[in-house]
Amino acid sequence: MxxxxxxxxxxxxxxxxxxxxxLVAALAGFAAHSIHTPLPWMLGPLFAVALLRMAGVPLxxxxxxxxxxxxxxxxxxxxxxxxxxxxxxxxxxLLVSVxxxxxxxxxxxxxxxxxxxxxxxxxxxxFASLPGGASEMAVVAERFGGAVDRIAAAHAxxxxxxxxxxxxxLSWFGAHGSDAYQPLATAVLPERLPLLLLASLxxxxxxxxxxxxxxxxxxxxxxxxxxxxxxVGLSALPGGVVNGGxxxxxxxxxxxxxxEFFSAAPRFLAAATASALLAVGLGSLLxxxxxxxxxxxxxxxxxxxxxxGVAEMCITAKVLQLGVPLVTVCHVLRVxxxxxxxxxxxxxxxxxxx
Numbered sequence: 132m133x134x135x136x137x138x139x140x141x142x143x144x145x146x147x148x149x150x151x152x153x154l155v156a157a158l159a160g161f162a163a164h165s166i167h168t169p170l171p172w173m174l175g176p177l178f179a180v181a182l183l184r185m186a187g188v189p190l191x192x193x194x195x196x197x198x199x200x201x202x203x204x205x206x207x208x209x210x211x212x213x214x215x216x217x218x219x220x221x222x223x224x225l226l227v228s229v230x231x232x233x234x235x236x237x238x239x240x241x242x243x244x245x246x247x248x249x250x251x252x253x254x255x256x257x258f259a260s261l262p263g264g265a266s267e268m269a270v271v272a273e274r275f276g277g278a279v280d281r282i283a284a285a286h287a288x289x290x291x292x293x294x295x296x297x298x299x300x301l302s303w304f305g306a307h308g309s310d311a312y313q314p315l316a317t318a319v320l321p322e323r324l325p326l327l328l329l330a331s332l333x334x335x336x337x338x339x340x341x342x343x344x345x346x347x348x349x350x351x352x353x354x355x356x357x358x359x360x361x362x363v364g365l366s367a368l369p370g371g372v373v374n375g376g377x378x379x380x381x382x383x384x385x386x387x388x389x390x391e392f393f394s395a396a397p398r399f400l401a402a403a404t405a406s407a408l409l410a411v412g413l414g415s416l417l418x419x420x421x422x423x424x425x426x427x428x429x430x431x432x433x434x435x436x437x438x439x440g441v442a443e444m445c446i447t448a449k450v451l452q453l454g455v456p457l458v459t460v461c462h463v464l465r466v467x468x469x470x471x472x473x474x475x476x477x478x479x480x481x482x483x484x485x
Contacts, residue, residue, distance in 0.1 A: 149191050152180060152386070155176070156179065156378050157176075159180075160381070170447060172374040172375075173380055177294065178385070179385070180381065181385040181386075181388040185388050192383045192386045197380055198347040199347075200375070200376035201442050202347050203375065204373065205334075206327065207367075207446075208355075208445050208446075209352045212355075212356035213359055213360070214362055217360050223425075226427065227457065227464060228464070229417075230418070230465075231465040231468050232468055233414075234469055235468065235469065236413075237262060241261070241410050242406075242480055243480070243483065244405060245259060245403065245406045248402035249402045250398075252276065252277070253480070253481065253484060254272055255272070255278045257272075257277070258282050259277075259406075260410075261473060262465070263465070263473070264344050264441070264466045269282050269286075275477060283387075288407065289406070289410070292404060293410075293437055294440075296408070297411065297447065301433065301453070319366055319369050326365055327366050327368070330354040332351075332354070334353040335351050335354070348445075352459065414433070414438055417432075417436045418432035419432075427457075430453050434447060434448055434451075435458045
């Protein structure tokens with residue numbers, strides 16, 4: 132019987148494919164780490180799994196793995212929100228608002244590009260181009276008649292493009308280790324780990340009950356961030372847990388691709404790629420203008436304005452040590468602004484392209 136025969140169903144086959152996926156991801160992460168690739172434990176698994184999936188190998192992500200990875204990253208990020216950092220963020224509220232609000236203009240211009248390059252229905256072209264959360268954009272788009280499957284595919288491609296381009300670009304220009312922010316807890320303290328777990332899970336549970344998108348990254352970030360902001364002594368997460376979280380997210384992103392991914396709608400996906408690259412360029416220009424006005428570090432602002440996923444961009448900030456709290460707040464606020472402002476922005480889009 133062939134190794135990947137579709138007839139060979141059942142739990143054993145599922146366990147085998149999940150185990151194979153994790154093995155491939157671990158080897159790819161180790162290989163990327165050994166050659167000093169930025170974000171090795173996310174980018175290595177992402178590209179290895181995606182390439183094998185598109186080659187026809189039916190790799191499968193671990194059930195709940197993406198949520199577990201998001202939990203690890205959100206928990207680690209929450210430790211940066213010390214009382215002093217919260218004061219600094221309050222002083223930079225205008226800068227954060229401009230960076231996050233600029234995503235509306237970026238999204239509108241990218242939507243116009245996608246609509247001009249494809250023959251897709253306008254709702255599909257518009258919501259596929261907004262640099263917001265994939266799940267949030269799909270939910271809003273469904274109300275306006277957008278093709279949810281194509282929108283989800285475009286957002287998966289956008290995140291992959293941004294995660295590939297931005298960390299490598301920042302590393303190429305030597306943007307590393309310039310972060311003055313440090314997490315409140317830097318040592319792993321076994322006696323305080325239960326309190327860290329309680330704070331992170333309480334935050335996740337609250338946002339899940341409230342049906343907030345990205346609850347598994349924003350919830351732990353909220354719970355641990357509040358505890359850190361009130362100067363509660365917590366433990367740091369073991370480094371292996373954070374690396375494992377990146378690996379699981381890389382697996383989940385890579386498994387979104389299939390042999391039919393690029394053949395199903397090649398023109399639309401080509402337009403989505405062009406839109407993602409335009410969003411990176413426009414975000415960089417916005418960051419350049421903000422840096423010139425405020426004097427804030429350009430590399431940090433480039434990452435804050437990048438149109439990637441919240442978890443992916445924030446873990447990039449952590450690994451490259453580039454203004455973790457500022458980047459995190461900008462990306463969280465960007466998703467909120469786009470989710471709330473998408474309907475009104477869509478009406479403006481319809482006026483421009485009647």
